[in-house]
Amino acid sequence: MNHFDFVIIGSGIAGLYSAILARKHGSVLIITKGSIEDCNTRYAQGGIAAAIGKNDSPTLHFKDTIAAGDGLCDKEAARILVNEAPERIAELVRLGVPFDTLYGEIALTREAAHSVSRVVHAGGDATGQHIEVTLSNLVRSLKAQILEHSLATRILVKKGIVSGVKVLNCHTGGTEEFSCRFLILATGGAGQLFKFTTNSAVATGDGLALAYDAGAEIIDMEFYQFHPTALHLPGVTPFLISEAVRGEGGILRNIKGHHFMPDYTSDSDLAPRDIVARSIIHEMRKTKSDKAFIDVTHLPAHTITTRFPNIYHFCREHGLDITRDLLPVAPAAHYMIGGIKTNIWGETNIPGLFACGETACVGVHGANRLASNSLLEAVVFSKRIIQRASGQVKIEEQATTQGLADMRTTLSRRQAQRKVPPPRLAALQTLLWNKVGIIRNKEGLTQAADTLASWQKLLPQPTTRPTYELSNLLLTGRLVVEAALLREESRGAHFRTDFPKTSPQRQGHLVFNKSTIHP
Numbered sequence: 211m212n213h214f215d216f217v218i219i220g221s222g223i224a225g226l227y228s229a230i231l232a233r234k235h236g237s238v239l240i241i242t243k244g245s246i247e248d249c250n251t252r253y254a255q256g257g258i259a260a261a262i263g264k265n266d267s268p269t270l271h272f273k274d275t276i277a278a279g280d281g282l283c284d285k286e287a288a289r290i291l292v293n294e295a296p297e298r299i300a301e302l303v304r305l306g307v308p309f310d311t312l313y314g315e316i317a318l319t320r321e322a323a324h325s326v327s328r329v330v331h332a333g334g335d336a337t338g339q340h341i342e343v344t345l346s347n348l349v350r351s352l353k354a355q356i357l358e359h360s361l362a363t364r365i366l367v368k369k370g371i372v373s374g375v376k377v378l379n380c381h382t383g384g385t386e387e388f389s390c391r392f393l394i395l396a397t398g399g400a401g402q403l404f405k406f407t408t409n410s411a412v413a414t415g416d417g418l419a420l421a422y423d424a425g426a427e428i429i430d431m432e433f434y435q436f437h438p439t440a441l442h443l444p445g446v447t448p449f450l451i452s453e454a455v456r457g458e459g460g461i462l463r464n465i466k467g468h469h470f471m472p473d474y475t476s477d478s479d480l481a482p483r484d485i486v487a488r489s490i491i492h493e494m495r496k497t498k499s500d501k502a503f504i505d506v507t508h509l510p511a512h513t514i515t516t517r518f519p520n521i522y523h524f525c526r527e528h529g530l531d532i533t534r535d536l537l538p539v540a541p542a543a544h545y546m547i548g549g550i551k552t553n554i555w556g557e558t559n560i561p562g563l564f565a566c567g568e569t570a571c572v573g574v575h576g577a578n579r580l581a582s583n584s585l586l587e588a589v590v591f592s593k594r595i596i597q598r599a600s601g602q603v604k605i606e607e608q609a610t611t612q613g614l615a616d617m618r619t620t621l622s623r624r625q626a627q628r629k630v631p632p633p634r635l636a637a638l639q640t641l642l643w644n645k646v647g648i649i650r651n652k653e654g655l656t657q658a659a660d661t662l663a664s665w666q667k668l669l670p671q672p673t674t675r676p677t678y679e680l681s682n683l684l685l686t687g688r689l690v691v692e693a694a695l696l697r698e699e700s701r702g703a704h705f706r707t708d709f710p711k712t713s714p715q716r717q718g719h720l721v722f723n724k725s726t727i728h729p
């Protein structure tokens with residue numbers, strides 16, 4: 211059978227949760243370019259934020275979300291996020307996700323920029339892994355069809371409406387088409403744009419590139435979130451050291467042993483991520499080092515090993531005992547805040563095309579995502595997609611009122627530069643890290659924009675998974691760079707030394723589409 215009611219691309223929390231809900235309303239096909247377990251969700255440590263604690267409320271969660279978002283959150287979407295959070299957690303519990311408990315209640319931890327402890331977790335710091343295993347087992351038992359090692363390469367659109375998707379079999383190189391009523395993109399982010407990232411190798415902007423090519427609008431791409439603390443060891447892929455480690459009392463020191471965060475902000479080690487990441491970079495530059503340290507040696511060893519078993523064992527395997535040793539850390543690319551523009555029902559501007567999870571941007575994160583709001587966003591808006599697609603909810607209004615102005619734009623046409631070598635993934639990642647990373651300016655952004663445009667022209671027609679991934683990353687990178695150039699201010703995760711202040715005149719969104727200029 212090549213026709214399905216729902217085709218879902220991606221097998222992280224957004225894809226799997228959508229599939230479980232969609233299965234009640236029709237046939238479901240999940241397409242994933244690796245095996246079903248290959249996704250970023252698996253690596254999520256911190257957890258899911260929800261106002262379920264006694265001293266908490268959705269209003270307080272809303273306030274923290276809006277404050278982190280630095281003037282760009284869509285308030286209607288953020289209100290939905292925090293109001294629907296407790297019910298989504300209850301549903302995950304019903305589905306079997308084994309969240310940690312304390313005295314019979316779900317245990318809550320604190321993360322940066324949350325005013326109270328409100329982050330639920332599983333297996334200590336193995337939240338993503340537990341969610342992934344629980345949901346993928348359920349999907350298998352529900353007889354949703356799963357097509358592994360298959361990469362979606364084109365969205366098929368007939369008379370302006372999504373009709374299906376073209377897929378590459380990554381093993382045989384053959385292609386196949388599937389038709390559907392609803393196509394849901396849940397492909398995750400694009401951390402592989404950067405030399406240092408906490409993301410897995412699958413995070414290559416695939417859904418974003420597919421949607422852009424099909425004519426979908428892309429929003430807020432200049433806001434790429436860098437996690438302040440990834441383990442920094444020579445030759446070891448960056449490994450996330452959860453913000454919850456600081457939430458439980460961990461502190462940051464520079465290589466001279468100085469606890470530096472109080473020098474930057476009264477929120478100290480629990481300031482919003484962008485501030486902590488930039489402070490670490492400043493300290494690294496000041497001390498001429500490529501790292502800082504996170505110190506938990508003052509906490510009881512038992513607390514560390516039971517609360518962070520994953521981190522403890524990973525560090526142990528690399529010769530570090532976190533109960534005694536300081537952990538070398540540095541910032542790394544972590545989360546794509548912008549993405550495929552959707553309304554509060556996960557709909558894009560193309561009828562039949564939905565997006566959820568990291569590849570989507572409904573506006574809940576604004577310019578800077580509050581910790582542990584991402585898995586939450588995935589479940590809240592996946593649910594709403596299925597409600598909308600299955601006709602459970604009839605809506606009058608077509609789109610969320612993005613509270614602030616949108617500035618529509620297209621990728622600039624840039625002159626090809628001479629003597630540019632053919633693009634390679636490592637060169638792309640180094641370029642983005644150096645010129646489009648945590649601290650940006652016009653000169654570096656312009657160099658990056660010109661180089662990416664030249665590379666894009668040199669890129670042959672992709673035929674294999676790696677060549678498609680490189681092509682998707684190039685397009686995603688161009689969208690990030692062009693947006694970063696256009697936003698002449700600093701706000702949230704976007705910081706420019708040539709425009710170091712936030713400008714009230716620029717409190718709007720940059721929306722790209724490919725309507726006139728082709729890259």
Ligand code: SIN
Nearest residue numbers: 255256452453581582
């Ligand atoms: C973390 O555990 O620090 C990551 C959580 C998140 O990105 O929301």
